[in-house]
Amino acid sequence: MPDEDAIVDVFAGSLSKSSDVSECERSIFFRHFVCGLSIQQFICKPIRGRIHHDENDDMCAGRCLGVCCEFQRAGGGQVGGCHRQYIAGQRIGRGAFSDRAVLHHAKWQRAPLSLINMDEFNGKAVKLRFRSARNADTLYDFQVFLAPGDMWTANVSQNGAGLSFLTTADASCTKPAKSVINATPFQTERLDPSITAAERAGETREGYIEIVTMADIPPSASGLFPLIDLNDGVARCSNLTSNTAWTALDVNKAGLSDYATLGMQPPSSGLTANWTIINVPKALSWSGSALALEAQRDGKAARGNLAYFPQIMTTASAAQNYSADPLYAGANPPLAARMSDFPDISTPYVAGVGTANQQAKALKELLAVTSVSNEFWTDKGIAAETDWLFSMPTKRYAMAVNYKAPAASKLVLNTEVDPDALTMDNFLNSMDGYCVTDLALNAYDRESRAYSVIQVIAAQSNKPMHVCSAVSLLNMSEFIEKLVPLTLLASPPVLANGWMKLHANGANGANGAQGKGRPIIGHAFVRAFNPNVAPGTAGNFSVTWPHRLLKN
Template sequence: MLVVPYFTTQNGNATLLSLINTDRVRGKIVKARFRGALNGDNIYDFQIFLAPADMWTANLSQNADGLSFLTTEDKSCTKPRKQVINGTPFQTARLNPHVSDAERANGTREGYLEIITLADVPASESGVFPLMAVKKGEAPCADTATNGSWSALNVDLANVAAYAALGLQPPTTGITANWTVMNVPKALSWSGAATALEVHRDGVPAKGHVVYFPQVGGSRAGLQQLSADTVFANGIPAGIPAFFDLPDLSTPYFAGADTAAVQANAVGDALAVKKVVNEFWSDPAILAATDWQLTMPTRRFALGVDYGAEGGPALVRNGDVQKHFATAQVSLSNGALCLLSPEHRSGDRESNKTGMTADSWLHCGAASVESFNHAGARASVVLSASVAFDDIDTGYGNGWMRVNLAEPGNAVGIPVIGHAFVQAFNPAVAPGTAGNFGVTWPHRLFKD
């Protein structure tokens, strides 16, 4: 499984994605799910069929209605087909209905991406493989006169044996992904690699469970038990999962994960940290600015928002997925879930440093952006983030900061990934030469 920590289509930004199947023998069926930055709501999802050694690419931009939309010219198969994906913007149906259409559209312009391998598809002359295999630059991506396996995947099959009959086998490791945020008007770009999660047994990569679900609407009894999503877990009628909602990062994937809660806690353990450390620049001489981006990929399974609650949005919990999110640290503010960091400390480049801060830092959002030293701004300077955005004043123009995420009593930490995004300008460049440059640093994450 992979997590792309952030995407954005704000203010001239586009996000480029590339997904690679490094397995030269087996094909992979992969689920891509985009979640909104505010509360991790599902805003877009589809399936990608990667042949052995295949690669898939796409672009995220903003359309005339202010919605994110994805376009791909890649020849890898998808469900739904490429033409439908290219013609369908990100969806607002799962976002807060109590805010304006413009705010809901804004909610599609930032977030994070889950990528989950549903099954391996070994080479074969029958079943799904010949329908997804690229030959002479094309793949059928449809039934043929003698092979109806493509449409057979649109039905919820009875068991693993039924999927095996179509050529689907337990998923193995081998996918990797890169992301690039590019702003052509500003002549800036930032990039990184997706965070990878592997099933291991005895210290080596192992197989997961086949977790294929049809890319269709509709539901069946027991479907909500295959996700720890807080809305599903609380039995909220509007949140009953459809087939296309599965799998997610909490769907039982490895031996020993008897429930979705066990899976969610295991992923949380893998990602949990107590401290985040990184650098910042805000030197006016070079027009420098810094955004820190923090994503909590498993928070959705511990904490969620019921938008349909009487009296307005209400905090809901999954009582079985609470080990990483202490009650005292969590609050709901203007429809957004917020996490209180007990302290942060900053220092400059000359060994000057602040003591423990008296004020706490409130991280509102599942994929939040924190801007440095720009108090009062309505959006971050670097990424133009506004969905889950805050500012912090360090007292220094340039330096570094350590954020303690976990309360002293929380011995397991908080599951977090992310990066620092920097922009600056070189005033010494020759006339006619672009002087803008962007820098990306992954956060340094400490488990102790």
């Protein structure tokens, strides 16, 4: 949490801070997204639709420098420009807590989820979005409102039609209401219409989750706080006679002051999320925590932009201002965005990031690694199996698939997000789940013998290794059959257990892509069986290891 004396209060569309800068008038950093805490000062003039830099306008004794921008928000009116002091996060970084997170599941059946607000002072308005594994298409999204110190839990399972559905008995407020969430399975309308209904249902059972803190909700006797706060374990989640803030959220507002009136402030850090995958018949489970991303300044947690959007189906205009998704771009975008499609992790969140493309590119560069390493067990004596999970949560903002387009033009690129690495020389189309192919590897057994690839993974590729889709699994039992020792041995041992390093430094890239790495995260999942346990004793066990990710 930032220092208390740096907390910014919002009153009637203006911002105030400590008395030492009271002569500076404070106002809005973004048209709808307001930037949060850090020690940087701004002096801005209202210029609609573009970034404005004015470093010579020194109206606060040399303390105010300028970066300001207004976005035309769908359905919104004009808001006064930025002037004077505003404290803002400068960059997105990795942290123990987050204001944004990514849960990188592969399969989420029998998957309990928990979302924890470790901020003991502020409530949080949080967006969750489930995306498909193949092309990160939106499957399901909703909002959770956490009281200070609150925790929200849910479970994802499969219904009789094969669709994923989420159920929760939690008392925390949600939009839509808990009863609607519990009754609504994941949606297939944005998946490939050319595949069967059963295949589309299957795609709802794999993917990853984006989590974004849209706003803080500080303690107050009015506005949202008394409606979402827990009183003896129960939240109201509805209007009071004299307080209609809950339903007021369902209408898009003209500007920041309207959301301030409802009791919202720019989001701070403090959010965490955990996941568990349970195999009930085999008494196995794997668990981990979400990748934490937070607005930072000088390496410390700072506030991000207020990024609340109503959870409504109304079509949103100028969607490219709020998301880098290539299918939202252009005058006639391939996919019509709804208000509920925002925010996502490409929505502008920190100072100096004026567009969604810039935000997505910054995240891509933050997550890019040149190597991914981990251990594997495939020892047949203990029936061991290892799956490596690879997740690329920024891939959707660099490339998406327009299922309605002819085959030759299905792939839609956003070269502003990934201008160097996105060359078709480095990508392979596998059932429209495009694969990164400019990868190499080294593998070692437990006695440090080195192994190499002798054949390709897929017949249609001449590359030794590739990672497909937004989320994919590599079964190590199958993969190590393609590896042989680099040293010639009369009786080479069978590779069963060891470790492997995947090189993702863009070695075959063009236009300067070499050495920049790929934005890959993930885990290794192990299961095994102890055949020597006593009768009646469970012998199955499971292990989860996060990948070791190196930038250089």
